[in-house]
Amino acid sequence: MKSLISIMLFVAYSVSAYSQSLTIDECQRLARENYPSLRQMDFIENTRQYTIENAKTAYLPQVSLSSQATYQNAVTEYPDAMKKAFGNMGVNMKGLNKDQYKIGVDVNQVIWDGGAIKSKNRITQSESEAEKQQVEVELYGLKDRVNALYFGILLLEAQEKENTNMQQLLQSNCEKIQTMINNHTALPSDLNTVKAELLSTRQQYTQIAAACKSYRQMLSLFIHQDTEKAELEMPSALAVDSKMINRPELALFEAQQKGVEAHRSAIYTALHPQVGAFAQGYYGNPGFNLFKDMMENKWTMNVMVGIRLKWNFGSLYTQKRDLTNLHIASQRIETQKQTFLFNTLIITTKQQNAIDEMRKILNDDDEIISLRTSVRKASESKLSNGIINVNDLLRDITSENNSKIAKATHEIELINRIYQLKNTINE
Numbered sequence: 001m002k003s004l005i006s007i008m009l010f011v012a013y014s015v016s017a018y019s020q021s022l023t024i025d026e027c028q029r030l031a032r033e034n035y036p037s038l039r040q041m042d043f044i045e046n047t048r049q050y051t052i053e054n055a056k057t058a059y060l061p062q063v064s065l066s067s068q069a070t071y072q073n074a075v076t077e078y079p080d081a082m083k084k085a086f087g088n089m090g091v092n093m094k095g096l097n098k099d100q101y102k103i104g105v106d107v108n109q110v111i112w113d114g115g116a117i118k119s120k121n122r123i124t125q126s127e128s129e130a131e132k133q134q135v136e137v138e139l140y141g142l143k144d145r146v147n148a149l150y151f152g153i154l155l156l157e158a159q160e161k162e163n164t165n166m167q168q169l170l171q172s173n174c175e176k177i178q179t180m181i182n183n184h185t186a187l188p189s190d191l192n193t194v195k196a197e198l199l200s201t202r203q204q205y206t207q208i209a210a211a212c213k214s215y216r217q218m219l220s221l222f223i224h225q226d227t228e229k230a231e232l233e234m235p236s237a238l239a240v241d242s243k244m245i246n247r248p249e250l251a252l253f254e255a256q257q258k259g260v261e262a263h264r265s266a267i268y269t270a271l272h273p274q275v276g277a278f279a280q281g282y283y284g285n286p287g288f289n290l291f292k293d294m295m296e297n298k299w300t301m302n303v304m305v306g307i308r309l310k311w312n313f314g315s316l317y318t319q320k321r322d323l324t325n326l327h328i329a330s331q332r333i334e335t336q337k338q339t340f341l342f343n344t345l346i347i348t349t350k351q352q353n354a355i356d357e358m359r360k361i362l363n364d365d366d367e368i369i370s371l372r373t374s375v376r377k378a379s380e381s382k383l384s385n386g387i388i389n390v391n392d393l394l395r396d397i398t399s400e401n402n403s404k405i406a407k408a409t410h411e412i413e414l415i416n417r418i419y420q421l422k423n424t425i426n427e
Contacts, residue, residue, distance in 0.1 A: 021231040022223075024150050024419065030223035031146045032139055040135045048128035055117050055124070059110055066282075067103045074098075076290055094297045096286050101299075104282025111307075114272025119265050126259035133252035140248050142222070143423045149219045151416040153232055156212040158408035163205045166401040170198040173380065173393065180384065190390040197394050235415050240355075245344055246426040253337040260330045267322050273311040280304045344424060351421040358414040365407035372400040 032038065075096040078086070083093045174194050180186035216227045280303070286293035287300035315322075379396040382388045 020229065021233055022225075022227065023233045024147065024235050027150055027219065027223050028143055028146050030225060031142045034222070034224040035139060035142060037135055037138050041132060044128055044131045044135070048124055051124045052121050055120050058113065058117050062108045064106045065104075066106065067101075069099070069101050071099045076294070078294065093294055095294050096290065097297060100284070100286060102282045102284035104280065104284070107279040109277045111275045111277055114274050115269045116266075116272075116274070119262070119269040122262040123259065123266060126255060126262045130252065130255040130259055133248055133255045136248040137252055140426070144420075146219070146222055147416070147419050147423060149215050149222070150232060151412055151419070153212060153215045153219065154234060155409060155412045156208055156215065157232075158412060159208050159405060160205065160212065162401060162405045162408060163201060163208060165404070166397065167198060167201050167205070169397060169401075170194055170201060173397070174198065176380070176384070177390070185384075185386060193390045194394065197397075234412075235419065237415050237418055240418060240421050240425070240427055244425060244427065245341065245348075247340075247344065247424075248426070249340055250337065253333055253340075256333045257330060260326050260333070264323065264326050267315065267319055267326075270315040271313070271319075273309060276308050276310070278306055278308055348421060348424055351417060351424060355414065355417050355421065358410060358417060362407070362410050362414060365403070365410055369400070369403045369407060372396070372403045376400045 077095050086093050177186050177191045220227045283301050285299045287302040376396045379393045383393050
């Protein structure tokens with residue numbers, strides 16, 4: 001029983017694998033998800049978070065330990081008359097030692113940094129966003145490559161189908177000519193001519209099948225799925241609004257402009273004053289009370305606390321030039337954006353015209369095929385009656401087959417051009 005269930009599951013899996021279908025949208029999604037550059041998004045986001053977290057530590061108390069030992073050639077002393085007077089009273093004024101020692105700790109706490117940390121975080125955020133959009137631009141280029149493979153496979157499979165139909169038609173005519181030879185109304189050379197054309201058609205099929213297999217293998221590498229037996233669905237020929245451009249390059253330009261604004265804000269922020277609290281303490285000799293240390297000369301604990309205001313005007317020297325450079329950078333980005341939109345407009349106009357042209361061409365394909373089929377059937381009848389030769393028939397068969405291939409090519413080419421336009425505007 002278990003063996004039977006296993007066989008049934010295997011058969012069901014095989015059937016589902018064989019009947020697997022893929023759409024062009026699924027292929028594009030899978031190609032994006034499996035493309036190595038996508039991992040850069042996580043790296044960029046992690047770097048952004050760590051940089052911002054590091055910046056926030058500036059609000060935490062900054063503690064530093066220090067120690068020093070010095071020797072100096074002169075120290076603060078009492079005047080000789082005062083030392084003599086103290087000596088007469090029995091007080092020994094030792095004075096300060098020329099070797100001095102300190103072991104201390106400094107604590108600084110930012111109260112208001114003038115917006116410096118917030119400005120730095122804005123710059124980090126804008127740079128991170130610009131890097132992400134740059135990766136999006138790179139990933140967007142995958143669509144063209146996937147589309148080329150996808151529609152290439154559809155086109156080759158259409159050629160395989162028409163090639164198979166032509167082989168069947170040639171085989172049918174071989175049988176008819178063989179009957180005519182048996183009835184002494186045709187020559188063996190006529191049969192050989194059709195057989196040679198049949199073999200040539202089979203060779204073409206082998207070449208088409210090999211190219212199709214190669215395309216499928218490349219598509220498999222992009223989407224990380226085996227596409228050998230997958231059925232690629234034909235996309236629908238939907239209308240596209242070529243005026244709505246939503247390319248990732250536009251988001252990149254916007255992110256770059258935000259980066260310029262963040263740097264401009266940082267320039268003004270640099271002129272703001274900064275307020276902080278501090279505490280200093282050290283154990284050493286001498287201490288803050290110099291007079292007592294002159295008498296006792298002992299190690300003491302010393303503490304100082306306070307508030308500090310810092311206002312640096314050094315950035316004024318370069319502010320004007322820095323702002324001018326940022327203005328130039330902003331203009332360059334805007335120029336690049338307008339150039340991109342102009343070039344995209346040219347491309348979309350050309351693609352839209354190509355779509356309109358292909359739609360008009362398709363209108364006549366069915367009639368051409370109908371006429372070519374009618375001529376071919378008439379040629380088959382004429383050959384049976386000895387009116388034309390085999391070469392005339394092969395010419396008409398080839399013309400009919402070419403018209404069918406042309407229609408299939410035009411249908412796929414139309415959808416391909418529509419998707420090229422969709423990709424150009426990112427619809």
